[in-house]
Amino acid sequence: MDEELLRAVKRLEESTNRTTYAVRALVRFIFIQLSATTIGSITAAVASILGWSWLGWIAGAITTLGLLWAGFSARAELRKSKP
Secondary structure, eight states, rough: OOHHHHHHHHEEEEEHHHHHHHHHHHHHHHHHHHHHHHHHHHHHHHHHTTTTTHHHHHHHHHHHHHHHHHHHHHHHHTTTTTT
């Protein structure tokens, strides 16, 4: 009986850890994407106001690279959950 209970608790703990990593992957993706989009949008607005097209390209690069970073980091975190 005790061994069966210990196995059940171990399975529950492993399941909880997988869920934690999956949630962390989602939150990490949203946070990085939101941050990059905010910084990129503000930079694009400044570029538009000042008429600096080169700054608009930088704003686009910030947004694009932020989205890629968010995807890669979320996948790395998701792999820890062993789906």
